[in-house]
Amino acid sequence: MHPDSAALTVRGRLALTTASFVLMVVATMSLGPLIAGGGWWWLCAFVSAGVFFGGAGLRALRVPAGLVPVLEGVVLLLLLTLLFGGSTSIAFLVPTPDTFAAFGELFTGSQRTIAQQTVPAVAVPALNFALALGVGALSIMLDLLVQIARVPALAAVPALVPVLIPGFLIESGVDIPVLVATAAAYLLLLRVDVRVMRRARIEQGDDEDVATVAAPKRVPVASTLGASLGVAATGLVVASLLTASTPSISTSLLLGNGSQGALFARGVSPFLDLGRDLRRPEARPAFRYLARDGDRPNFTLLTLDSFEGDVWAVTESPVDGDNTVDALGAPEGLGADVETSEHPIDVLVNEVRTTWLPVPYPSTRIEGLSGSWYWDDGPLTVRSVDTNTAGQRYEVTRLEVEPTVAQLRAAGDPRSVDPRFLELPDEVPPIISETAARLAGPAATPYDAAVAIQAFLRSPDFEYSTEAPVEEGYDGGGFEVIAAFLEAKSGYCVHFASTMAVLAREAGIPSRISVGYTSGTPTPERIDGVQRVEVDSHDLHAWPELYFEGVGWVPFEPTPGRGTVPEYSRPGAGQAQTSVLPTAPSSTAPSTGRPELDPDRGLAGGATDPLQNEAPLRAAVLLVVVLALLLVPAGLRVLQRASRRRRVRLGRGAADAAWDELSATAGDLGVAGIGATPRVFTAFLASRPGFRDAEALAALVRLRDAVERARYGPASDLATGGDEQRAANAAVGPRPDAALLGDLDSACRALTRDASVRDRVIAVLLPKSLADRIRRASGVRTADGA
Template sequence: MRPDPIALSRGQRLALTAASFLLIAVATMALGPLISGSGWWWMCAFVAAGTLFGGAGLRSIRTPASLVPVLELVILVFLLTLLFGGATSIALIVPSNATFTEFGELLGGAERTIQQQSVPAIPVPALSFALALGVGLLAVCIDILVQTVRMPALAAAPALVPILIPGFIIEAGAEAPTLVLAAAAYLLMLRVDVRVRRRARIATGDEGDDAATVISPARVPIASTLGATLGLAGTGLVVAAVLAAATPSISTSLLLGTGSPGSIFGRGVSPFIDLGRDLRRPDPRPAFHYFSPDGERPYFTLLTLDRFEGAAWGVTEAQIDGDNTVDAMPEPDGLSSEVATEEHPIDVTIDQVRTTWLPVPYPTTRVDGLRGSWFWEDGSLTVRGVDADTSGQQYQASWLEIDPTPSQLRNADRRLPDELAPFLALPDDLPQVISDTAVQVVGSAATPYDAAVAIQAFLRSPDFEYSTEAPVDEGYDGGGFDVIAQFLETRAGYCVHFASTMAVMARESGIPARISVGYTQGSPSQERVGGVQRIEVDSHDLHAWPELYFEGVGWVPFEPTPGRGLVPDYSRPGAGQSGNEPVPQSGSAAPSASGRAAVDPGGGLGGTSGGLSATDSWWLRGGVVALLVAAVLLAPAALRAGQRASRYRRIMRGERPADAAWAELTSTARDLGVDVGIVDTPRAVASRVADREAFADADAEAALIALRDAVEHERYGPSGRPVAADLDLIGQLAVARDALAADERMVDRLRAVLVPRSLVDRAQSAFGERQSAGA
């Protein structure tokens, strides 16, 4: 990196640093619609301030310019260690090997939370770390452009990164006020740079023989460039308004998908659960194992399906509440103190299943020992991770065993709260066979409880067969209404069909219903730890079952699938009636191999990982963002290439060809860092360039002199006097440009292509600064 030829004072450097900090702080505000709260912004502002002003401090002690960005990265690492290193750090800010391991885990968690959360996302530690790291790196980039290579106009590229991100995630894109503020901050930074440079030039004074003839006044009048600044400010505000209006079109383009809210912060789970493929796989895989000191063996719920997406069951899209931490979970909805309950501890170790939904008994009251950020969802009390999955987790849960009596269920209040209305919803075009069957089965049931027992008994009767093959052979595999209708005709299916049918028939009978997906109780092993038997749960225990709501008791599970799981005592026909008490049944049923579920090699439900159905859209959208950022960074090179092509066309057309060739030569010289002023005469420029080593070659020197003479003849000679042939000008220009590049290092040539100085000079001149060698 070449040092800036104009030395700046500490105060001037500090002014540029403050302007750079304001730009990155305002640009980061664009992420506000994506992330809840404001604490994350203050954290990012702290990291940006520490990095930028740390760099200013380094420059104040005359640290070499090329070393400052490297040391700024070191400062960034120290700040990240202070905020996220915790016990792994040395003296709070010095990272250790364990700190970098922790950083790697946080980055992995950030990727998962981006896939799994909806907007506005909760700023969990992993997401906060990614934000702090990203803002810190952007701050270093801006500082390099503004302070080191002295090209502040290009600072717009890193500042645009946080501004453009909302357009890929939410329909509205970045907020218009933020865009206006960011444009104003950018213009302010450019204005500060102009004022700082001008004062530095005035303080430098004359530069010998190369000094400009006209020297700027010792006092810089503000009004001298106020008009240009206001004009550019107005243009910037108009551009910001247009960008605000255009941003939604980005998120709805065909390239980026449907543009639905939260498409990057997605739930990471498919709401339509198709277990058929898993049920037909014969080889079980370990899912998890647990120890239950009280000897209880509950079902484990992963997620709850409670609404219809078209004709299929789905999960209600609900925003995670950051206060719903799993260290304290509420009592289940609808449970009264009159129902007998007993709390049980359970220790769970995940073996191979990998999902963002945690297998826990319903209802769970507390979970401890989890890695990452996990939250419970209202109503279902299912537990979902936002920056971690179940892989390798070991945790302790306390769950509540609810033991209602048939009498309590039978006497439940039939007046239901309004919030239960969605659990009764059915489409208008429900197949008639479902309604007719529900009426036939429920008949004259005296209470909703009796109707539920009748539906379960109907589905568990010998008329129905458990089969994973029949739905495929007959073409009705799945869980939609047409599938249920066909299932009621064929009367063969697996757990999804039985659970879906009972839930729909219950709603048809006026009973709120939903479906839980998870695992049955598992099978005891021979291993004991501390006298407690180890229970193994594998992929064959994967299951779906309906839950029905009774006021005063809450959500009650039923088991309509024959040969699977355990039929609750309260749901047996005749339960609670004199002389018909149910016989308690312990353990789980032992279904045949064809009646068991399996997970795929990825360890997730239905062949997915990181959730029940993973999405590849994050990678597509992330790639599009990367391409867009690359396009912004390459824009100066593209503009410079377009300018060069335009000048060559002028030469070919004979439109002041010598002037076009000379303009291209001087622009190439400025791009390569040659001290050539915009207002220097061709003879002065040629004299300065001819001193370079490469122009000792006779051909290079002759080409330079020919170009100089041609432009002088064209500018100052008699009108109509012929100049050199166009083709000669192109050849001479090529020789001269090659000679200019020959004296530069490869890195300087690359910088000249990617960050052309001639374009920056033009932008700075628009703000009122006239570039010359001596002014």
């Protein structure tokens, strides 16, 4: 491979730039199966266009080739600053040290969101930043290969990066239509490159087959079609094999990054290891809260609903980007006749670090969180895709559900709940079946059966112990563990909760298990008259929730000595028709010795809604983007004018460049002249008031004579004619290139003097000459000189 000897024209380079841009944005579509929505693709296309066409503008200004990739990197930085820098930048474009710090946080957040999300992932800001940065860098690499190294065949390398990524994350790999479209875009780039290079050689007279008088040759289609199709087909086959053969490594981590064992080492442990955290000899603070209405609810982290015989697990589901925490969904199955009330709770997280947020079930909204958080349909659990709970300060509005015992007893068959909440493996240990039949058999309703199961597990026959299951080897929550637990009758919350959930399913009652924290320990400290409650590692808990038609999911408490037993679940509660879900009693617990909360800030004092602060910023950024788009035509016209004036200074087609600029200026100002020859157009302009000045008129005539001499005079560069031809050229007189810029300025000033203020403004913001340029590029030719 070697650099091409023929210099590419500006139009040829623009064609290559456009083809390269098309290849990159089509290849980026390969990421579609991995990311929800389409906004991320438009963002990447915007960044890629800025890089590619920014490079094209730099080349039009004759910037040294070696500097173009560096300046394209600057363009990428400016675009990232505009899109993600926000208030940390100067004028939304110039980055500051704070901007780079924000970029660092976004990049770290992108690593977290990639690790935490399943596909299709929600395009949160951190992920969008990583995508924009990656596509921008690939665009610079592709542009360098095509425009500077002149090896467009290697453009497949950066284009294949987004094509191959799905093969590592999902079993199906990239969509075949997108793969075909990428191959077609690659073929288009190869074809454009061949035709542009052949055209450049023809125009420079480097093609040996071109005769002097003959019309320029068309680039033969057959000469490159076979080779181009072969390369494209090879790339298509290779990409197909790679995406099909690469094993999927997509995983969904249950509780954060999964690299920790015990809860407070870093994150929340899996369900089966919860006992390890309960057995810590010294409690570690988890979070604190202020409940202005005196609420003492349990706080749910996640809900386990899938039981396969060996372990309880979360049913895997992707994050829904529409489920933002400013408004959580309605509780599943809750009837309109069940009384409810809302209660705000302010929470400050201490050491616990997990991607699941501790919230009461059910809750209606959450305010003050940093990062991107979403709620799951059904359990209404809340998880993040780019951050964790460490240091979070938020207000959660709890929905207190108050069914009566009569409503629970009147619940019919669970028609509206997913059947998976009743699923059990086929081989149920006999002790489980027998216990369920003994407890639920005499019960008149599913509610009575649930009360009987809870009373059985809370009876004196069972004891709470975090050590016995470990010592006797039945720790966990599977069938064999439950059977051993029913024999030994000693365990902790994991065993009680999983046993009641399985017994309930065996009795035909839908069940699931919540993992989180009990209500904690009230402290003597008060903030604004509200008692502060501390929750620590010893408050970790698991409890079953059972489903009743018309009421929804209702918590029970089978673990003796833990949590609060709901009034409606106590034996004999059916005699009290007004029994409701409990409100924990106000506490007068003594001081726990925990550190005092800062009285100047309180628990909610520093919690502000970041969206409120960002609204003016977003409006300002939107305004800047709109203004930038409006100024695009003006910017292109400035680049065009600078390019022509540079040609005049360098003597490269100076007369044509000067005349084209004069014609463009006239067109921008609304002066008609399309289709006229230089002589006719000069006569037309000479009649205008601005050219009554003798100097301006003389300048116009000299421009006309120069372009006529260049277009219709003998060509000094032709090989035919030899010395005689050069002598004839000398007899015509020297070309007035040195004076053309002065004449051009004089003529343009005369045109501007004739124009109204309105026409001048339109000429700057919406130059009409660009529309003519577009028509020419699309094949609609206009006459020279117009």
